[in-house]
Amino acid sequence: MIDTITIDELKIGMYVVDLTCSNSDFTVKTQGKVKSQKTIDQLKKQGVTKLVVEYTPEEFPDAKQKEDDSAETPEKTDATENQEPLVNQHKNTKSVDDEFSRSCNLYDSAGGDVKNILSSGASSQRLSITAIKELANGITESVLRNEYAMAILTRIRHPSTYQWEHVLNSGVLMCGFSLYLGFPKETLKQITLGAMLHDIGVAKVPRGIVDKPGKFTKNDMDVMKKHVAWGQMICKEDEMTDKIILDMVLNHHERLDGSGYPRGLGEEKLSKLARMIAIVDVYDAMTADRTYKKGDQPINVLRYLMANNKKFDRGLVQQFIKYLGIHPVGSLVKLSDEKLAIVVQGNRNEPVKPKVKIFYNLKHQRYITAKECDLTKFEIKILASVRPEDYDINMPKIIRQIIG
Numbered sequence: 001m002i003d004t005i006t007i008d009e010l011k012i013g014m015y016v017v018d019l020t021c022s023n024s025d026f027t028v029k030t031q032g033k034v035k036s037q038k039t040i041d042q043l044k045k046q047g048v049t050k051l052v053v054e055y056t057p058e059e060f061p062d063a064k065q066k067e068d069d070s071a072e073t074p075e076k077t078d079a080t081e082n083q084e085p086l087v088n089q090h091k092n093t094k095s096v097d098d099e100f101s102r103s104c105n106l107y108d109s110a111g112g113d114v115k116n117i118l119s120s121g122a123s124s125q126r127l128s129i130t131a132i133k134e135l136a137n138g139i140t141e142s143v144l145r146n147e148y149a150m151a152i153l154t155r156i157r158h159p160s161t162y163q164w165e166h167v168l169n170s171g172v173l174m175c176g177f178s179l180y181l182g183f184p185k186e187t188l189k190q191i192t193l194g195a196m197l198h199d200i201g202v203a204k205v206p207r208g209i210v211d212k213p214g215k216f217t218k219n220d221m222d223v224m225k226k227h228v229a230w231g232q233m234i235c236k237e238d239e240m241t242d243k244i245i246l247d248m249v250l251n252h253h254e255r256l257d258g259s260g261y262p263r264g265l266g267e268e269k270l271s272k273l274a275r276m277i278a279i280v281d282v283y284d285a286m287t288a289d290r291t292y293k294k295g296d297q298p299i300n301v302l303r304y305l306m307a308n309n310k311k312f313d314r315g316l317v318q319q320f321i322k323y324l325g326i327h328p329v330g331s332l333v334k335l336s337d338e339k340l341a342i343v344v345q346g347n348r349n350e351p352v353k354p355k356v357k358i359f360y361n362l363k364h365q366r367y368i369t370a371k372e373c374d375l376t377k378f379e380i381k382i383l384a385s386v387r388p389e390d391y392d393i394n395m396p397k398i399i400r401q402i403i404g
């Protein structure tokens with residue numbers, strides 16, 4: 001399992017994935033197992049205070065107890081919330097390769113539909129969200145066939161199409177996250193739809209504000225905040241009054257400490273779904289490339305969510321990290337044998353060893369015939385997630401070429 005611990009909880013035998021907090025500029029160059037007390041002492045000396053580690057509960061039963069306690073969330077009243085988590089019980093019925101071309105077709109056609117809906121909002125005409133309902137059904141069915149195929153596409157970002165990518169990605173990620181947490185399958189289509197609609201009110205915000213580079217003024221922010229109420233209005237106009245959907249639309253900017261908007265609700269009022277969509281919304285927004293800034297690497301955003309545990313549910317953030325993996329599918333990674341690869345399938349038992357598709361030889365600086373590699377079966381390791389622009393890799397093109 002993956003966990004965040006303090007340096008005092010680090011034990012010999014744990015596998016260090018990353019540092020989350022350091023008082024110095026020291027960074028982990030390569031991931032690895034802690035082999036001696038000397039390593040722990042060195043990390044302490046360097047000012048490291050918190051780390052992300054991987055370990056098996058059998059080897060470290062005390063650490064497991066601590067993790068289980070922290071994952072508890074307050075009691076909920078929602079119909080979707082009282083079931084026992086069935087984490088990782090779902091079995092994909094199709095392989096990534098089998099599902100991928102169908103996912104691409106759905107993603108491409110959905111892009112056009114969602115774009116039309118979002119742009120019609122700017123022209124004061126009434127928005128029809130029936131098309132999004134059909135897309136939500138299609139996404140849910142795809143995720144149920146194979147949870148990774150559509151998730152790979154969420155890592156392809158275009159600065160000019162952020163808004164509709166955010167709609168689709170929120171649906172895909174929320175559907176996969178809910179499936180991972182064991183939500184009943186019959187609620188998944190509504191959850192996916194709610195996630196896709198959570199920001200629908202943004203369609204009513206003037207483009208000059210939505211696309212504004214840099215910081216918002218107080219006035220911009222006041223207008224932007226209205227997207228929550230506008231979203232609720234749009235849903236009601238289209239008779240989308242399902243509790244699951246309205247919960248996500250209304251509460252995705254609320255925070256556990258009451259610092260969110262529009263109502264400043266505290267943790268006792270926030271459902272599990274509201275907490276989940278808050279995490280998914282921020283994760284997708286911060287990892288996205290925008291016209292005015294590059295997106296953050298997933299690991300940095302997950303670190304941010306963990307660090308802000310007064311605002312985001314720590315237990316759910318930990319589950320979200322487990323759902324996504326340390327290197328989420330669709331990530332470009334550098335391997336220890338001087339090759340580049342794309343992560344195509346997660347490994348929840350050993351998150352640092354997912355399945356990848358190798359396609360580029362760094363030593364010879366040339367593309368090679370794509371080859372799938374299950375990292376549990378080879379000595380090759382992932383050294384780091386890397387940025388496509390650092391290696392001049394056209395991710396949308398490569399992903400579609402080598403998968404499926």
Ligand SMILES: [Fe+2]
Binds near residue numbers: 198199227252253
């Ligand atoms: Fe929002």
